[in-house]
Amino acid sequence: MAKKTPMVADLSTEEKIKEAARKVFTRKGYSATRTRDIAEEAGLNLALLNYYFRSKEKLFGIVMVEKMQKFFGFLLPIINNPSTSLESKLENLSAGYIDLLLTNPDLPFFVLAEIRNNPDLITNFAQKKDFLRDSVFIKQVREKKTELDPFQFLLSLLGMCIFPFVMKPGFQKLTDTDDQKFKQMMLERKKLIPAWSKAILKAKHPL
Amino acid sequence: MAKKTPMVADLSTEEKIKEAARKVFTRKGYSATRTRDIAEEAGLNLALLNYYFRSKEKLFGIVMVEKMQKFFGFLLPIINNPSTSLESKLENLSAGYIDLLLTNPDLPFFVLAEIRNNPDLITNFAQKKDFLRDSVFIKQVREKKTELDPFQFLLSLLGMCIFPFVMKPGFQKLTDTDDQKFKQMMLERKKLIPAWSKAILKAKHPL
């Protein structure tokens, strides 16, 4: 193992910093993290952050774009897939999103926080203006059940998938649920949400 | 209108600071707000914050407790009310919570953020340990449908009520929905959520 042949475990300095930044920024947010926290987390000196990334803000920007792409890059293709049925979309979205969030439990809160700080950002990640209004998903809900506002339905669907992760720390404390049990619940949820969504679609619309 | 008879509009200095603190802290969170922001928002000098509240942290603590009590003080009594049916609880919770959040749209995000920063806090606001596990709501769901995990159901119910408000800025940007239209949607939602929750309770449980 010569010095120039790094093992898989040890990344380049630049990548070490990015990895540390991902971790600290997602946990504490932009304002509450100090560049020193990131340097320490990376096991490196503070000056290197500026050497590689010029500023805290630029480093954050890189992490932020990554996270946004992860969050929306999964969601939008499913919602706008013209070759799957609405029922398939419910199953794909629920199962895939919960898997994604199980490996990235802090992702939704980070994304929601960032959108609140800067709502204009969201337009960079929705492919085009009125993307959602014109999406296949919205059309399919409209065809299935004209009296139902498809955006109301989507809000509920997303809420059922995402909210448990936003609420995770509080929920676990309140119900004495450890990570293992929480994971089991979320896996179970992959089947519950499509079933429940279909029940909602079938339910009589209230006056 | 003598000097000593203030009009309803102008509050005491102390109350002006608190009101400004509520506004800025809820919008930007603890770390991102500077005491100078609060002073400016209140139209007062920075030194007065420390005169009245000793420190940024103490001022934040006061605002935070208020918000937590507002958030949980409404939820817990409904969930644990022994003299209402499960169906009534669904209706009361949905209607009441959405009304609360329409006048306090930033409340859920603030509370969720605070719980993430300090999960132990939540135990101060849940009246006793295992409050939720032993609650009337959980018992009633269990009686109604033994094969359904009542916590899964509660997560969905809360998600449907709360998530739209957490997502509000992004949703509005993405769908070109102004505040007036958003409010209409949420009022409509007060009827949708109980109907949908009941449909979930009636739906066949997936294997």
Next chain:
DNA sequence: GTCTATAACCTGATAGAC
């Protein structure tokens, strides 16, 4: 490329005049 030392700046808190 990586480090130590330090500059430049920002922020919470206080002193002291009014």
Next chain:
DNA sequence: GTCTATCAGGTTATAGAC
């Protein structure tokens, strides 16, 4: 009680040695 001016400490960013 309220203000201006300032301090003390912490934080980002950089200079310069290695």
